[in-house]
Amino acid sequence: MPSHDSGRPGEILLVGGGHSHVIVLRELGLRPLAGARLTIVSIAARTPYSGMLPGYVAGHYDFDQVHIDLLRLAAFAGARFVADEVIGIDRGARLAHCRSGRSLPWDLLSINVGSTPRIDLGGTGAAHVVPVKPISGFNQRWLALLQRARLLAAAGSAAAQPLTIAVVGGGAAGVELLLAMQYRLQQEFATLRADPERLRWHLLTRDADILPTHSRTVRQQFRRVLAARGVQLHLAAAVDDAGAGWLQWQGTNGAGRLAADEVVWVTRASGAPWLRDSGLAVDDDGFLCVGETLQVADEAHIFAAGDCASMIDHPREKAGVFAVRMGRPLAGNLRRAVAGGKLIHFRPQRRWLALISTGDRCAVASRGTFLAAGRWVWHWKDWIDRRFMRLFADLPGGSA
Template sequence: MHRHDIPLTQDLVLIGGGHAHALVLRKWGMNPLPGARLTVINPGPTAPYTGMLPGYIAGHYSRETLEIDLVRLCRFAGARLILSHATDIDRTARLVHVEDRAPIAYDVASFDIGITAKMGIPGFDGFAVGAKPLDVYAKRWRDFLAAVTSGDIEPEIAVIGGGVAGCELSLAMAHALSSAGIEPRVTLLQSDPTLSGLGNRARHTVEAKLRGAKVTLRTGVRVTEIAADHVVLGSGDKIPSQLTVGAAGAFPHEWLAQTDLPLRDGFIETTPDLSLPGDPTVFAVGDCAAMPFAPRPKAGVFAVRAAPILYHNLRAALTNGPRKPFKPQKRYLKLISLGEKSALAEKFDLAFSGPALWRWKDRIDRAFMDKLDDLPPMQPPALPDTLAQGARDILAAKPLCGGCGAKVGNTVLRNGLSSLQGPTDAAVLSVLGDDAAVLKQPGAGFQVISADHLRALIHDPALMTRIAAVHALGDIWAMGAQPQVALSSIVLPHMSQALQSRTLQEITDAARAIFDHAGATIVGGHTSMGAEMTIGFTVTGMRETPPITLSGAQAGDCLVLTRPIGSGIIMAAHMEGTARGADVAQALNEMAEPQDRQAFHLRRANAMTDVTGFGLAGHIAAICRASRLSAEISADAIPVYSGARDLSDRGVHSSLYHPNVDNAPTRGRSDPLLHDPQTAGGLLAALPPAEAEIAIRDMAAEGKKSCIIGHLTDGEGPITVL
C-alpha cells in the first residue's frame, strides 16, 4: 500500500513558523508520518531568519535572502499553511483559536512563535518599534531609510537596550546610513552600567566599534517616555529620534497570558522532552519556551539544536512511541555582526574579530538558509514495467494541475457536447457555451443555474472552499444575476470519522461565510470520500430582466477585466515547488475574495463572462464567437499576478496551457499568460466606452481594481494582441 492510501487519523498543528518548526517541516517532507495531517499557523508566508537580520539592516543582504519561505516548505512537507495569528488554545477541546476563521482542531500541537521586543514604556506603541517581530521592524527601517535618503527627516535613531541585539542593530543602522553618504546620529541607551551579554574582551571590542561608527553609547540611563521625534530619559534629557527601536530583552506575546498554558515569566514552561508539564500533547520550543530543567538565554542556536528532538517527539506523541530528552549545550559560540562586513566571535571568555569571522558567519547563515531553500525534488511513484499504449506518454507530460488547470480543454469539451440538442422546453432559454443555464420563471423573471467543482490546489480545506465558492458564484455574477441557493458537492480524502467531522466543519463554515456574503443560502449537498479533496457547488441566481450572455457585445465596446491573470502558472509552479511563497499567498488571497460588488457595477454590460479554465484569450474568443466580432487587446494593459510574468518567462505553464492555445489562437504580440487557466478569475465585461469608464470609476471608489484591456471590432477573426 502506498503511504497516500493510508487514511488520515491524527492532526498535528504547528503554531508559528520559527526556526525549529521550519527544520521540522523539512525533516517531515523527507520522512512524513503516514496517517498524520500536518497544519502550520503563521501570520505571514515567510519567516525571517534572525541570524541575518543585522546584515540585512546594514545592506549586506536583500530581504529575500533572510526570509524562510514557509509556503514552499509546507508544500514540500504536505502541510496546509494557515496565514493568520493564533489567539488562544483550548486544551480541553483541543482547539487552536485563529484570527478571522474557525478554530483548528489538533491531536498534537507545538508552539514556536518567538518573542516580541515590545516594551511597556509610555509612547512605545505609537512611536517606537520592537526589534522583534522582525518583519515589522524591517519594514519600518526601509521606510525610515527612504525618508532619510530623500531628505524628509533627520537620520536620528535611538536604540533601547545595550545587549547583543541592540549593539548589532545600532552598528548595522549606522553602517547603512554611512554607506548612503549620510552622517548617522545613533544613540544606544542601556540601563545597566555596561553593555550586557558580553564578556570583558568582547565588550571592549564592541565599545570600540560603536565609537568608530559614531554611535553614542549612554549607560545607566532609563527611558521614561517615547515621543514622535525624541526619547525622554529619567534625568529629563531628551534624545532626538526619528526612529526608536526597542531591543531590551525578550518579552513573551501578551495573548499567552490569557490562556491556561503553564507559564514562567510569561513564557511557556516545558519539560525535558519539550512537552508541557502534565500535557504530553502540547509542545513548545524556541524563544517562546521556558526550560526550567536547563535554563538558557534566548538564542536561536537552542531552537536549531532542539529541532531534531522535537521532530522525534512529535512523531512519538502521534504514535505513542518513546521520547527523547533535549539536552542543550551549556556554552555556545556567539557570532556578532559589527555593522560593516566584520564580526566578533566569543566563547569561553575568548573573543576575536575581523572580516574573516564575518565570512565564517556568512557561510554558516547561508548554509542554514540553503538547507531550507534547496529542497529535494518530489519523486513520482515508480511506474510498472508494462503499460498500455499511450499511458507512459501522458504520465511523462506535465503533472495534472489543480483548480481550473485540471479542466478538460475547450475543443474536447465542444466536441463532446456537440450531440446535445437545443432546449425543447420553451421555459429553457440556455445556449451551450454560456456561463449558466437560463430558465424563464412565469411571472418571476429569469433563473440561472450553474455547477462547478475544483480539484484542490492547496491542502487547506477552508481556503480551498472559499476559492471554490467564489469560483462557482462567478458564473452567476457573470450573468448579472443575484445568487439564490447553493448545493455543495464534496469529496474528502480517506480519513477517520473524527477528521471527517473536523474537515466538514471547516468547509461548512467557510462556504457559509462566502454564500451569506453573496446573499445566497446553502440548501444541501452531497459528500463522499475519494482519492483526493474536491470541492464544488451548484448555484442558482435570479434576475428580473434577461441575463447577460456572451452574445450581446457590440463593435466598439470596451473589454473590462476585474482581476489579474497568471494564477494557473503560479499554482503550477507552487505544485513544483518553484513559486515564491509570497506570490502564492497573494494570488490565493485574491482568488478567495468575492466579486459581487464588481458584478453590481458591471450590470449594464452588453456581454459578460468570468475568466476561468480557458484563459483570458479563450474567454475573449467566446464573446467574439457568440457576438460575431473580433477583439484588439493591449498586453501591457492586462494586470498580472506578482511573480507570474517571471515564471512564464522561465517556461512554466499549467497542464491546460496547450489546449487553450489551440482553442483561442492570437495574432500579433505573443504572450503565454493570455492562455493561462484561471481559478476564480476576474469578470470580463463588454461595455460601451462611457459605461466602462463609469464602472471603473465606481469600482475604484470602493477599492475594487479593474481596467480596460482592449475593445471589440467588426468582423469575426482571431484576437489581435498589441
C-alpha cells in the first residue's frame, strides 16, 4: 500500500464522527476509494444529528431516530472503525495518539471533532453545570433530570419545593433547548396531573439580547414566545460562578444570584485543547484555521471541517448547516489528494435558512429579513431532518 514515504497517501484517518465525516463515509461508500485504506476513530459508535436534538429532548423523536450508526456506515465505506478518542497528533511521524494509549498512522488526516464548551467559572463552578456538548454526556444528565421531574410530579403536593432550571446561553441553541426541555417536562407533569407552575425556568445571556446573530424580528418573536411560556430572561448577565444549587452573574445592572436545581450550559464553545497543543494554526478560540480547500493552514496533508474548523477567508458562526455542506467537498478533496489531482474550493453561503423550533411542534424560519412561524414550519423542518437521516438509513444493500 502506498504511504507518505512513497509520496502517495496510503492511510486516510478520519478523526471524529461529526456531520462532515458521516457525509464523507457515505460518499466514499458510494464511490469506493482505490489505493488507500480508510480508518475512522470516534469515541461513540452512534453519532447524534444536532438538528434533531431539540426534537429528541422535546419527546418528538426517540434515540435511534436522531443517531447515525457509525459502525454500519463505516462498514458501508469499507473503513475500519476504532472506538477511541484522539488526544494529540505527532505531525512529523504522522501519528494520532489516542486516550487508550494506541497510536494510529495517517498519510492524510481529516478532523471533524466538533467543539467543546467554554466554561469560564471560578473555582469548581464547572463541576456544577451541565454542558450541552458532548451530547452523549448531556443526554445522560437530561435523562436523570427527566426522571427527577417525574418523581417530583408524582409526589404531588407532598413536594413543597419547585424545580428550577436555568439555561446559560441566549443563542439559537440555548433558546431552542430550553423550550424543548420545558415542553417535555410540562407534558410529563400533565400526564401525572401535576401543576406545571412547580417548574421554574430562567434563561441567562451575557449579551444585550437573545439571538444576537439573528434579525430584530426574530429576536422579538422569541422574546414573545419566552414571555408567553413564563421564562424569566436575564440579559447582559455574565455568569461567573456556580455551585451546588446556585449560580451567580455580573452584569450592567449589577450582580445577581439564582437558586437553581439544574444549570445547562449552552454558551460559546472553543476548540478541543489538543488542537491548540498540536502546533497547528488555530484562531483565538482554538479552532483550526482552514482555507477554501478545507486544508489546515500550511498543512497539505491535514483537513478539517465542521465546528472545529474556522475558515480563514469566510468566517461564519458555528452552525450544523456548514458542517453538512462541507461533507461532499471534503470527500472530493480527499479523493483528489489520493489521486494527486487539483483540489476544489468550498465557499460557504453568506445567508442561510435558519429553522428554530419552539418545542411544541412549531418553529420559526428566518433568512435575512424573511420570517415565517407556525406548525407548518416545524413540519417543513421535520421533513428536511428526516430526509437527511435517510441518507444513512437507505444505503445500498441495507434496510431503511
